Amino acid sequence: MSGEIKKLDSKQPDGPIETAWDRHRFSLKLVNPANRRKRKVLVVGTGLAGGGSAAGLAELGYQVEAFTILDSPRRSHSIAAQGGVNAAKNYPNDNDSIWRLFYDTLKGGDFRGNEKSTYRLAQCANSIIDQAVAQGVPFTREYAGTLANRSFGGVQVSRTFYARGQTGQQLLLGVYQSLMKEVGKGKVKLHTRKELLELIIVNGRARGIITRDLVTGELEKHYGDAVIIATGGFCKTYYLSTNAMASNGAAQTRCWKKGAYMANPCMTQIHPTSLPVMGAYMAKQTLMSEALRNDGRIWVPKKKEDKRDPNTIPDDERDYFLERRYPSFGNLAPRDITSRAIKQAVDGGNGVGPTGVAVYLDFKDAIERDGYDKIKDKYGNLFDMYKHIVNESPYETPMRIYPTAHFTMGGLWVDYNLQSNIKGLFVGGESSYEYHGANRLGANSLMSAMTDGAFVLPVTVAGYLGETFATLEKVDDTHEEFDIGMKVVQGRIERLMNIKGTRTPDQFHRALGKVMFDNVGIERTEKKLIEAIESIKNIKKEFYADLMLAGDEKMNNELEKALRVEDTIDLGLLMARDALERRESCGAHYRMDFVDEDGEAQRDDENFQHVAAWEYQGDDTEPLRHIEELVFNSIQPSKRSYK
């Protein structure tokens, strides 16, 4: 199988950007309310995007079936977002606007996101706040009773709404409650502990999925008239990340293998302030909120491998490298830049802690300046959390931090309707590549997942159902494609169960993670990427030769892991390929071989102002790299400088 490289059209509406979404919505077909119950949508994933769209479509009157691999929709990983959600309400009167939020998002993504989609995102953000408040989300408030805002992630306006350090949890619970309301009314059929293992396509349209019941092990067929994928990001390709164990990207990989394009998979945000690795069996790295950088100063000793107690190292023997290199932004430099600077300090041999793979985040000066009480008031929770995990008090000893994988800007390719190149397959939230380009700004992830779930997918999916209402052929689970799908999945499981080798899925996963972090992580070079591709291919070969799978075909964590790791390996390979082919530095994708004379990222708008959308060509064939050109009519891409 081989195809031609295509120029993709993401159907961004023409005309003025401010009215683009309104005009586009008007162009979408409607379904008569009485006919809506005749159409069924399958929603995979129940976080902000999935749960929101499931509830939203059910409220409109469509039949919905929602699937989660967890035991309850309330556990979806949207829950873990701490910092907040952005919206240009301009409550603090600090000259924020929809336009500024739009511009900041696009610029933050180093101009690799879609202009009109991003504008829509900024427009919908205000409604998110209204909606969440109406759902009972207890945002933090001022004494007068109005909503509080804070500045977050290095932007110069206070546009972030928050519910203590648990904004994601509260937004998710709001969505979860809306979803359960519809489940209670019988409008949504909820499937928990069920994992998507195959997408079913009939005559070029997504018409169903095959799932595995994680308790009984049974494979099940589910059919519908449209499928929404909202399964979150895939940072587990790095094994260690700030993400939950279920953020594995297997569902996207399944869709990719069925022909959906994967867009910009190399764009991964490495968050600068997570806890360092503490042992071989460490399963995840806890994120320490970025807010800490407002008062904490990042430094390493000037002397290499300096093992002294940090409190005894005098100021002139410390290198506050962020303040030195980026004097105007200092410790508040964007995530990608900070991560890079930290890695360079550690690679230079100045790392601290028992492993030497960490830098200090020091509050000594802040405590001297503002007093212990004020710092405790601001960061008490986070300091307690750090002490809890590391067993050291940040009031006395500087924190040790190191970057780790945090968010995938890339994902399944979608058009302005959030529809993939496969008709009837929609993708929302972190699973798609849509808004964040090459780098995501703080507090923008909740904004995008919420927008997709609440305000975009219910509209565009309904538009698709309206457009196809008269013509869509009737398909149910007796269609032969479902039987073929069942056989494929059964074959996969049997293949893995029968390898009977010596290594567990986690061992392969850790090996993959190491290659990914070292070679497809913060700093990338052509050489390292070529190496990575070779190494991952080897891991894949060994996986099929030497996998050891304990347990049976029923409830079995190991089998779940093996099926996911199999997909994660392919996804990792694709990420490395995409990183290799993108011969420029932009946002989080930093190629050391594409830098300017100061060592800063060198973007190449002439050749790479586009989205790369990869098409699967079979397991042993190189995938095809299609292109969606990015056109900027409303703004001029500028160089992202934080010096």
Next chain:
Amino acid sequence: MSWVSSYFASSVGKKSVMALTGLSLVGFLVVHLVGNINMLIGSDAFNHYSHFLLSFEGIYVLEAVLAALFLLHAFFGLMIAFQNSQARPDSYSVQTKSGRGTTFASSTMPYTGTIILIFLILHLFDLKFGEHYSVPNEEGVRDIYKLVLVYFSKPLHVAWYIIAMISLAIHTSHGFWSAFQTLGFSHPKYDGFLRKSSIAYAVLVGAGFSFFAIWAYLQHGGNV
């Protein structure tokens, strides 16, 4: 009416019956204890006090109410205890008392309650429906004072009484506060006060009643 029956069938409804009857009984105990003080004044005072109560016209209504309160409290209490045992068919093989949460009193409510139930039956049998002594020269006046002294002249009776009163104290030390909690009176502002009051009440009732039993024992069985 379904909304009433569904209320009392619910867990919170049942608990509110427990709390209301419990608090009423808490009030009754105080009255009883205060009445007992007459004993210290002398036989006349005590016998006249009890005669006043017994000859009061509405006494049967009051007794019926009291009995109803007690029976409701016992009935709902046993029902709750039974239902709670059903809520966890397989118990844990270890349960650690870490000092957080539950107290000895709170975890033994059904047991202390049962002891009090048995005690109460015997108490009525031994005293209210016990030997009928008459006060000389005063027709129709029972000499309850003598009855008490005779009854408590036996060390075994005193011991059993004190055990029952300790159970009562333990029971009310949780029950008093718990009733307020169940009825929704709980707030950071006064919750601590309620908890302390609960203990104080338990000590008062337990020690108070026990005091009379010991005092009666020391009066040499009414033979003085």
Next chain:
Amino acid sequence: MSDEMTLYLQVWRQKDSKSKGGFQNYKVENVSGDMSFLEMLDMLNENLAREGKDPIQYDHDCREGICGACSCMINGEAHGPGKKTTTCEMHMRHFNDGDAIIIEPWRAKAFPVLKDLAVDRSAYDKIIMAGGFIEVKYGNAPEANSMMVGKEVADFAMDNAACIGCGACAAACPNASAMLFTAAKTTQLSLLPQGKVESKKRVQSMIKKMDELGFGNCTNERLCEAACPKGISIISIARMNREYMGTLLKSDY
């Protein structure tokens, strides 16, 4: 490393919800104090898997104490000995070399065991389904700042909203009662003006559902608040009781 421990685990193994379970003993070596409890179990599982034995099943996801997936009774305490801690955030430095640790699943009629340490907590979802929401549709929301909520009220609502639905309250309760979970939600929603409107119906249907599901009756033993990883107070239970009694006595019109 000097801080490495050897631990003797007694773990509840149960094939599925219908089978009878029992304890099995495992010895785990080279446990570092920096490991979380689940990482220690991961290590044990990897060893079991390498020996071709069935690994221990347990629920987990975010591993940072917010998703509420992890559970386990550890030496008779829900989420183990740490205060305000979930199992995933409980570090092995709370234990000593040579310790014996007994690990059991949540036990309650309403939380049937699925396998080993994994239990079915969908009963909590059903309680939410019965009324733990504000009946507002997407697109039908007034401007956020048109509703004022005093900071203290909003903060107390947030204290209650912090519930992660892990099940520790019912698991720790001697009566397997779900009052703390239910009260946290009714309190959060009825405190806020946007949720007050339907508070009467909400508290009635949530308590009814809670009773139907086979949870026990609250006897104010306070083990729930002691076990709650988010420190939710039983003051909320009192508040819910008050609200429920109000449905008997008060009318909105």
